[in-house]
Amino acid sequence: MKKQICILGSTGSIGTQALDVIEQHADLYEAYCLTANNRYEELAVQARKFKPAAVVIANESLYEPLCRLLDDCPEVKVYAGKAALDEIVQAEPIDMVLTALVGFAGLSPTIQAIKAHKKVCLANKETLVVAGELICKLAQQYHVPILPVDSEHSAIFQSLVGEDDNEIEKILLTASGGPFRTFTLEQMKSVTAADALKHPTWEMGAKITIDSATMMNKGFEVIEAKWLFGVPAEKIQVLIHPQSIVHSAVQFIDGGVKAQLGVPDMRLPIQYAFSFPKRLHLDGARLDMFKQPLEFFEPDFKKFKCLALAYESIRQGGNMPCVVNAANEVVNEAFRQGRCTYLGMADVIEKTMERVAFDAAPTFETYVETDAMARRMANELITK
Ligand code: NAD
Ligand code: MG
Numbered sequence: 001m002k003k004q005i006c007i008l009g010s011t012g013s014i015g016t017q018a019l020d021v022i023e024q025h026a027d028l029y030e031a032y033c034l035t036a037n038n039r040y041e042e043l044a045v046q047a048r049k050f051k052p053a054a055v056v057i058a059n060e061s062l063y064e065p066l067c068r069l070l071d072d073c074p075e076v077k078v079y080a081g082k083a084a085l086d087e088i089v090q091a092e093p094i095d096m097v098l099t100a101l102v103g104f105a106g107l108s109p110t111i112q113a114i115k116a117h118k119k120v121c122l123a124n125k126e127t128l129v130v131a132g133e134l135i136c137k138l139a140q141q142y143h144v145p146i147l148p149v150d151s152e153h154s155a156i157f158q159s160l161v162g163e164d165d166n167e168i169e170k171i172l173l174t175a176s177g178g179p180f181r182t183f184t185l186e187q188m189k190s191v192t193a194a195d196a197l198k199h200p201t202w203e204m205g206a207k208i209t210i211d212s213a214t215m216m217n218k219g220f221e222v223i224e225a226k227w228l229f230g231v232p233a234e235k236i237q238v239l240i241h242p243q244s245i246v247h248s249a250v251q252f253i254d255g256g257v258k259a260q261l262g263v264p265d266m267r268l269p270i271q272y273a274f275s276f277p278k279r280l281h282l283d284g285a286r287l288d289m290f291k292q293p294l295e296f297f298e299p300d301f302k303k304f305k306c307l308a309l310a311y312e313s314i315r316q317g318g319n320m321p322c323v324v325n326a327a328n329e330v331v332n333e334a335f336r337q338g339r340c341t342y343l344g345m346a347d348v349i350e351k352t353m354e355r356v357a358f359d360a361a362p363t364f365e366t367y368v369e370t371d372a373m374a375r376r377m378a379n380e381l382i383t384k
Pocket of ligand 1 (some may be wrong): 125133202266
């Protein structure tokens, strides 16, 4: 029986690479459902090729045009709207849900997938940043595995195979450092979104590429690692590693360090999440250890204030990481549209953290309210 996969965000960077994995292993996997936010034309092309049972376009106003494009494919059911995402993940035939959509929007369908006992392959790190505690509790309660797709977390996960309950001393979380790694604060004052979108080692969606340029992405990954592996943030060390070859490592209490290495290719962590504990063939480049030296540097928290803010938010806990995520989504978009400067992003996030009411024990409803409130405040702060 082929495993039935639901890809939330199939038109994106992770989504399209996941479809490549499915295509390479068509004997093992089948796309049961594909979804997109706005890119309905691309979604229709994917639907024609992969023949999923259903497609969902989150933006409801694009329902009619999508239906027209799939007029002659009656076997593909078409749905629209956010609620449809929450519903489709629960469909009986689905074995795994790959959450490859961006931002807070990933939280609700992930919760529904867990409650429907679907294995979650988690690319949408924002879900764990916003509500890591709630997600972990639900995963435990419903006995649902959460398989990391983020390359660093997949590397940590791969390093932990066979270690059972062996104690972790610390996690070594690597970061490329992004395009501004060697910039001075003075130089950072005038960088543009176009500069920030030129990532040195990974090709990704626009939002995460900007998050990588501010290193908020690495801050989020510290929070993600805390929840996935139960290691406190103080024991998660960020290492700047410009080559992106060592994808991350685990140091155990005997001093032994295990890492996972490879060329930067997201298809490996995507495929490993699908196939775990098995490894499958994957075509593509192989690592050449003679090609370049491997370097490691300490991160500069003054230059990359977003990284410091993310650590601070998880130190405070409660709804604070949710505040940071929401403010970050707002400034990230504003920066891309030229409405906020590069250094202004961290300032707005910091001020939003000071203003939103702290809640030490948030529920799902608190997260929804916090998200809305933090977005409002961040938007106000940008226009000031
Ligand atoms: P992307 O922008 O390339 O694609 C996002 C996909 O989600 C698209 O299909 C889009 O239509 C859909 N989408 C966006 N917003 C949505 C919304 N509000 N509601 C419903 N659907 C929506 O993004 P990406 O780079 O593929 O990243 C996806 C997720 O994976 C992010 O959380 C990101 O942090 C994480 N991630 C990505 C990479 C990578 O290499 N791209 C690596 C690690 C983690
Ligand atoms: Mg990553």
